[in-house]
Amino acid sequence: xxxxxxxxxxxxxxxxxxxxxxxxxxxxxxxxxxxxxxxxxxxxxxxxxxxxxxxxxxxxxxxxxxxxxxxxxxxxxxxxxxxxxxxxxxxxxxxxxxxxxxxxxxxxxxxxxxxxxxxxxxxxxxxxxxxxxxxxxxxxxxxxxxxxxxxxxxxxxxxxxxxxxxxxxxxxxxxxxxxxxxxxxxxxxxxxxxxxxxxxxxxxxxxxxxxxxxxxxxxxxxxxxxxxxxxxxxxxxxxxxxxxxxxxxxxxxxxxxxxxxxxxxxxxxxxxxxxxxxxxxxxxxxxxxxxxxxxxxxxxxxxxxxxxxxxxxxxxxxxxxxxxxxxxxxxxxxxxxxxxxxxxxxxxxxxxxxxxxxxxxxxxxxxxxxxxxxxxxxxxxxxxxxxxxxxxxxxxxxxxxxxxxxxxxxxxxxxxxxxxxxxxxxxxxxxxxxxxxxxxxxxxxxxxxxxxxxxxxxxxxxxxxxxxxxxxxxxxxxxxxxxxxxxxxx
Amino acid sequence: xxxxxxxxxxxxxxxxxxxxxxxxxxxxxxxxxxxxxxxxxxxxxxxxxxxxxxxxxxxxxxxxxxxxxxxxxxxxxxxxxxxxxxxxxxxxxxxxxxxxxxxxxxxxxxxxxxxxxxxxxxxxxxxxxxxxxxxxxxxxxxxxxxxxxxxxxxxxxxxxxxxxxxxxxxxxxxxxxxxxxxxxxxxxxxxxxxxxxxxxxxxxxxxxxxxxxxxxxxxxxxxxxxxxxxxxxxxxxxxxxxxxxxxxxxxxxxxxxxxxxxxxxxxxxxxxxxxxxxxxxxxxxxxxxxxxxxxxxxxxxxxxxxxxxxxxxxxxxxxxxxxxxxxxxxxxxxxxxxxxxxxxxxxxxxxxxxxxxxxxxxxxxxxxxxxxxxxxxxxxxxxxxxxxxxxxxxxxxxxxxxxxxxxxxxxxxxxxxxxxxxxxxxxxxxxxxxxxxxxxxxxxxxxxxxxxxxxxxxxxxxxxxxxxxxxxxxxxxxxxxxxxxxxxxx
Numbered sequence: 001x002x003x004x005x006x007x008x009x010x011x012x013x014x015x016x017x018x019x020x021x022x023x024x025x026x027x028x029x030x031x032x033x034x035x036x037x038x039x040x041x042x043x044x045x046x047x048x049x050x051x052x053x054x055x056x057x058x059x060x061x062x063x064x065x066x067x068x069x070x071x072x073x074x075x076x077x078x079x080x081x082x083x084x085x086x087x088x089x090x091x092x093x094x095x096x097x098x099x100x101x102x103x104x105x106x107x108x109x110x111x112x113x114x115x116x117x118x119x120x121x122x123x124x125x126x127x128x129x130x131x132x133x134x135x136x137x138x139x140x141x142x143x144x145x146x147x148x149x150x151x152x153x154x155x156x157x158x159x160x161x162x163x164x165x166x167x168x169x170x171x172x173x174x175x176x177x178x179x180x181x182x183x184x185x186x187x188x189x190x191x192x193x194x195x196x197x198x199x200x201x202x203x204x205x206x207x208x209x210x211x212x213x214x215x216x217x218x219x220x221x222x223x224x225x226x227x228x229x230x231x232x233x234x235x236x237x238x239x240x241x242x243x244x245x246x247x248x249x250x251x252x253x254x255x256x257x258x259x260x261x262x263x264x265x266x267x268x269x270x271x272x273x274x275x276x277x278x279x280x281x282x283x284x285x286x287x288x289x290x291x292x293x294x295x296x297x298x299x300x301x302x303x304x305x306x307x308x309x310x311x312x313x314x315x316x317x318x319x320x321x322x323x324x325x326x327x328x329x330x331x332x333x334x335x336x337x338x339x340x341x342x343x344x345x346x347x348x349x350x351x352x353x354x355x356x357x358x359x360x361x362x363x364x365x366x367x368x369x370x371x372x373x374x375x376x377x378x379x380x381x382x383x384x385x386x387x388x389x390x391x392x393x394x395x396x397x398x399x400x401x402x403x404x405x406x407x408x409x410x411x412x413x414x415x416x417x418x419x420x421x422x423x424x425x426x427x428x429x430x431x432x433x434x435x436x437x438x439x440x441x442x443x444x445x446x447x448x449x450x451x452x453x454x455x456x457x458x459x460x461x462x463x464x465x466x467x468x469x470x471x472x473x474x475x476x477x478x479x480x481x482x483x484x485x486x487x488x489x490x
Numbered sequence: 491x492x493x494x495x496x497x498x499x500x501x502x503x504x505x506x507x508x509x510x511x512x513x514x515x516x517x518x519x520x521x522x523x524x525x526x527x528x529x530x531x532x533x534x535x536x537x538x539x540x541x542x543x544x545x546x547x548x549x550x551x552x553x554x555x556x557x558x559x560x561x562x563x564x565x566x567x568x569x570x571x572x573x574x575x576x577x578x579x580x581x582x583x584x585x586x587x588x589x590x591x592x593x594x595x596x597x598x599x600x601x602x603x604x605x606x607x608x609x610x611x612x613x614x615x616x617x618x619x620x621x622x623x624x625x626x627x628x629x630x631x632x633x634x635x636x637x638x639x640x641x642x643x644x645x646x647x648x649x650x651x652x653x654x655x656x657x658x659x660x661x662x663x664x665x666x667x668x669x670x671x672x673x674x675x676x677x678x679x680x681x682x683x684x685x686x687x688x689x690x691x692x693x694x695x696x697x698x699x700x701x702x703x704x705x706x707x708x709x710x711x712x713x714x715x716x717x718x719x720x721x722x723x724x725x726x727x728x729x730x731x732x733x734x735x736x737x738x739x740x741x742x743x744x745x746x747x748x749x750x751x752x753x754x755x756x757x758x759x760x761x762x763x764x765x766x767x768x769x770x771x772x773x774x775x776x777x778x779x780x781x782x783x784x785x786x787x788x789x790x791x792x793x794x795x796x797x798x799x800x801x802x803x804x805x806x807x808x809x810x811x812x813x814x815x816x817x818x819x820x821x822x823x824x825x826x827x828x829x830x831x832x833x834x835x836x837x838x839x840x841x842x843x844x845x846x847x848x849x850x851x852x853x854x855x856x857x858x859x860x861x862x863x864x865x866x867x868x869x870x871x872x873x874x875x876x877x878x879x880x881x882x883x884x885x886x887x888x889x890x891x892x893x894x895x896x897x898x899x900x901x902x903x904x905x906x907x908x909x910x911x912x913x914x915x916x917x918x919x920x921x922x923x924x925x926x927x928x929x930x931x932x933x934x935x936x937x938x939x940x941x942x943x944x945x946x947x948x949x950x951x952x953x954x955x956x957x958x959x960x961x962x963x964x965x966x967x968x969x970x971x972x973x974x975x976x977x978x979x980x
Binding site: 027029030031034035036037038039042043045046062063064065066067068069070071072073074075076079080087088089090091092093094095096097099103104106107108110119120121122129132133136148152153155157169171 | 519524525527528532533536552553554555556557558559560561562563564565566569570578579580581582583584585586587593594596597598599609610611612619622626638642643645647659661
């Protein structure tokens with residue numbers, strides 16, 4: 001432990017990088033903008049993936065896998081239907097390496113003779129290759145809906161990267177569904193938004209606001225983009241997931257028709273929706289503190305650690321094993337730390353750092369008193385608890401921690417949604433308080449961009465549960481019928 | 491169902507492609523050599539992955555994720571330590587697309603200004619990038635062993651591809667472990683070979699022979715390559731998994747040292763091991779028949795289908811639901827086919843095609859007689875079974891099918907290992923009977939290559955359980971101390 005964790009109050013951005021490094025979540029890699037997800041970080045992602053995957057399957061989706069590469073011509077097809085197409089992406093142009101030189105001077109070079117006729121793009125998202133495939137899979141309304149999800153890596157050549165939050169390569173899931181009507185596609189789009197919101201709140205303990213993106217913030221191929229927006233501890237917003245109603249755009253670009261019940265050929269209706277390893281960044285920034293990572297129990301790879309005090313012994317191990325067994329029977333993941341090199345204080349700090357929700361400290365005196373010291377990571381409170389019924393106590397405590405983290409985050413989030421009615425109030429919130437500014441906007445992209453230019457704040461969303469309310473735009477003074485949420489964002 | 495499945499006896503290769511297509515396992519894609527894994531094929535792979543992942547975790551491994559891209563210079567480092575380095579792989583040279591033209595004439599082109607300083611290779615395997623990372627993770631013997639696995643996509647620019655068996659992009663897992671001694675690394679290498687063999691036999695019901703590769707067939711970076719070899723129904727062998735003892739080769743190429751217990755700097759010892767979506771091809775070719783896919787119950791996404799006869803009705807549904815519930819309580823996956831468009835005969839053929847191990851046909855007369863018709867996919871036997879205790883009956887039947895598939899495949903495999911002592915016998919086995927020829931070989935690469943040149947057969951492995959036996963090489967007549975297994979292979 002060379003360097004301490006930078007306190008959040010001092011430098012939030014440094015604090016974040018310190019947590020990522022010291023909690024052993026990810027490492028930089030020699031490839032620009034690509035990270036190595038370390039075992040602890042990956043175990044958290046696995047728990048997220050498994051929970052989401054189960055929710056997708058419960059809602060009737062199946063998984064499939066499409067190629068990593070997209071022929072360049074597919075993007076030309078998309079570009080014709082999409083304004084503002086531009087892509088920072090990885091382009092494959094050759095398919096062979098060869099060696100030149102011998103021994104220590106041997107070098108690997110790209111074989112200039114092995115040039116591809118058509119360049120391939122490493123998928124930044126898979127709409128094009130998937131809709132090209134759906135053309136063969138869909139003939140009639142009886143083939144619909146097609147409800148497919150893919151877990152995959154994607155690449156976007158981002159210039160400024162930050163572990164989990166923005167990386168050139170990231171892991172994600174992308175749902176791509178096909179429907180016989182606009183209504184059905186819209187219901188699917190909204191259903192998956194709800195799935196994301198439920199996951200964020202119930203598993204990540206991260207409150208989110210469901211909303212619609214403005215035309216300017218919409219996914220280029222979409223007719224409507226829905227999103228969940230969360231608030232980080234530094235008052236910046238994080239887009240945590242998006243669900244797109246794609247209309248017939250991709251069906252038109254890739255000639256995907258179906259025979260409807262009236263025996264007419266019609267373009268198929270589409271949705272797509274995705275969340276990524278960015279959620280791990282959101283998880284860190286929602287709950288963690290200056291001592292390290294704080295994890296909601298439902299996503300903690302180790303939920304309970306038992307530490308023999310001052311060090312492992314046969315007597316302590318026997319009791320520890322018994323406790324662990326009773327906890328595991330309740331589906332709780334437990335680690336017994338039987339390392340005999342490090343002292344309890346060092347271990348306590350370590351498990352705080354990596355975010356284990358509950359720590360049991362077990363000494364000879366505890367056993368004599370038929371009790372154990374229980375420490376919770378979220379509040380750092382410690383308490384002696386009877387060994388009788390310890391399993392039930394811990395199970396309940398894990399639920400409490402899960403709920404407490406959500407409540408804490410929700411309180412912070414709610415306190416940081418500020419209604420503003422003037423430009424001065426708006427600037428004040430963005431500069432001093434942080435969080436969401438709920439303000440009237442005249443509905444034009446021009447004003448939206450002018451506000452971004454002046455303040456760096458963007459419209460995070462038009463909340464779905466927002467009410468109609470007459471007002472005037474904070475910048476232009478033009479009339480407005482509803483408030484939207486502005487914030488600086490990751 | 492336009493075209494029937496080509497019978498195996500007529501054209502095994504066509505039969506295989508028909509099964510892949512008609513059982514809806516995979517599709518070709520517009521990207522050369524890359525396939526689309528369809529939902530049914532992917533569900534099988536998911537079951538394989540989950541079973542393997544659990545076995546890796548039980549043996550102390552954790553998952554992590556490393557970048558998709560490898561800097562070209564890393565392969566130069568490897569090439570210096572590896573003879574015969576050559577790589578058909580995807581090379582990324584640029585990082586941006588731009589559009590030219592407008593509207594219908596808009597085209598996407600590679601931006602020539604966005605050329606990478608150093609080309610990136612899409613990983614064909616990850617030893618180099620992982621060992622470059624391990625240099626930072628390993629300082630002393632206390633950091634060892636490092637037992638990491640990665641589930642990932644990899645790309646090898648294969649010229650001749652075939653769904654699952656050989657594709658340009660494929661999914662796999664790659665274990666990369668680091669150890670403080672050669673002994674420990676060798677124990678790990680052998681342990682993972684055993685894990686693969688257990689998985690192949692107990693889950694895939696595919697008998698395998700464990701063996702060592704010859705120097706010529708060894709992974710270029712390895713000191714010893716172990717493999718499991720299976721036999722397909724056409725008498726050709728399939729390498730189903732490999733486990734490599736890498737010695738200190740990658741530690742030397744990437745300067746990875748550890749401080750040993752004697753306070754000396756020493757290069758780290760390594761293993762790597764992998765299996766891929768190729769296993770799905772092996773699964774198909776081990777069990778399936780001219781009616782379609784045959785799946786071992788442990789890997790079947792749907793284990794039991796219940797078909798109301800002649801079509802769904804409230805009475806039939808009630809009983810079907812009750813049966814399904816009792817089966818699900820035993821952890822059995824069940825589908826009730828409530829489609830009312832197709833007739834039972836059509837449905838029977840469909841479920842045979844996609845390999846559902848057990849089919850229950852439920853009609854009004856069955857219910858009156860308190861029974862159900864049970865059909866097993868492996869033997870196609872049908873039997874009326876009492877509804878009392880049907881759950882227990884089916885559970886037992888699934889176990890029987892799993893065992894029967896293994897026994898059947900093992901019998902075929904054992905009958906196709908033929909001891910040969912002369913060149914004439916050797917050629918006869920390869921040309922007429924197929925399978926493995928167990929023969930003496932003089933141990934030289936020269937002879938190995940000459941045999942391959944003459945017969946297309948390769949040495950699949952030197953079996954681990956082979957006995958020492960004096961003999962003479964079938965080609966050179968030189969002395970030999972043990973038999974090796976030759977076969978034509980996928």
